[in-house]
Amino acid sequence: DTGVSQNPRHKITKRGQNVTFRCDPISEHNRLYWYRQTLGQGPEFLTYFQNEAQLEKSRLLSDRFSAERPKGSFSTLEIQRTEQGDSAMYLCASSPTFPRNTIYFGEGSWLTVV
Amino acid sequence: SQQGEEDPQALSIQEGENATMNCSYKTSINNLQWYRQNSGRGLVHLILIRSNEREKHSGRLRVTLDTSKKSSSLLITASRAADTASYFCATDSNSGYALNFGKGTSLLVTP
Numbered sequence: 001d002t003g004v005s006q007n008p009r010h011k012i013t014k015r016g017q018n019v020t021f022r023c024d025p026i027s028e029h030n031r032l033y034w035y036r037q038t039l040g041q042g043p044e045f046l047t048y049f050q051n052e053a054q055l056e057k058s059r060l061l062s063d064r065f066s067a068e069r070p071k072g073s074f075s076t077l078e079i080q081r082t083e084q085g086d087s088a089m090y091l092c093a094s095s096p097t098f099p100r101n102t103i104y105f106g107e108g109s110w111l112t113v114v
Numbered sequence: 115s116q117q118g119e120e121d122p123q124a125l126s127i128q129e130g131e132n133a134t135m136n137c138s139y140k141t142s143i144n145n146l147q148w149y150r151q152n153s154g155r156g157l158v159h160l161i162l163i164r165s166n167e168r169e170k171h172s173g174r175l176r177v178t179l180d181t182s183k184k185s186s187s188l189l190i191t192a193s194r195a196a197d198t199a200s201y202f203c204a205t206d207s208n209s210g211y212a213l214n215f216g217k218g219t220s221l222l223v224t225p
Contacts, residue, residue, distance in 0.1 A: 004156075031211065033211070033212075040217065041217055041218075042118075042202050042204075042215030042216050042217050042218050043157065043202075043213075043215045044215075045212040045213065045214070048211050048212065055211070056211065056212065059212070091156060091157070093157075101144075101145055101147070101162055101206065102147070102159050102162060103159070103213065104159065105149075105156035105157040105158070106156050107155055107156040108154075108155070108156050110154075
């Protein structure tokens, strides 16, 4: 059990560029979540996968945000045409089927849009 | 949406003292969890309390839940400098998978 791994840990990008973050969940965790956290706030739920199926994506912040989990293992979160307001920490988490309530977070990927 | 609200927003105590943080929420829950976050790091799960439980202990942590008041408290006894972090409560949602976090309590424990 190596924990949830996120890459890159930090990303600085110019406004208008696309960025992609990768998340490797704890092995055999079939549930994967993406959250966003801005300074002084708690994490905000974005999307959820069970295996490769994206079961909830209505809370992605805009159509510039998309996430995939093609083989039910790692996941990517892409932000297209970044805006300064996208600057935040993007957290990935995973959980087993049971108990599902406890989720395990990665260290996060910091995004700064300049 | 952020359902939980922690109180106080910031707390400063000395080592050895107890720290109490409160969380209030709005809708009915199945369970409530507390997480800890060191500055710039990910969140670490501390403890989960189910709606039919009133109190739970884990090491120096004590969590209470009052569903009639829709509130919970986290007590850290005999605090240490290493307890310095932000603490968040999280409630489950109707979906069963999204957790709703509050804004957190920032705890500073000085030696």
